[in-house]
Amino acid sequence: MSKRIELRFSNEEGRNVTVSLDSPVEPADPQAVETAMDAILNEDAFFSSGGSIVEKRDARIVERTVDTVYEA
16 A cells, blocks of 8 residues: 655646655644645746646545456
8 A cells, every 4th residue: 555645736727736745744734734835836846837836726645555356
């Protein structure tokens, strides 16, 4: 099982931009996550194909489980 935190934003074209980090600290502190997202916006830290990141959308922790049903 793997987990990651996804910070989701909108860019200048209104398209979604996701910044993902593996192995998030849990439980996640919503205030710390929002502060980090604000810093990304304020510093214009990332540029996407649709322009700069201009708005926060949400943040979520995504968990992925893989069950192998056949292996050669």
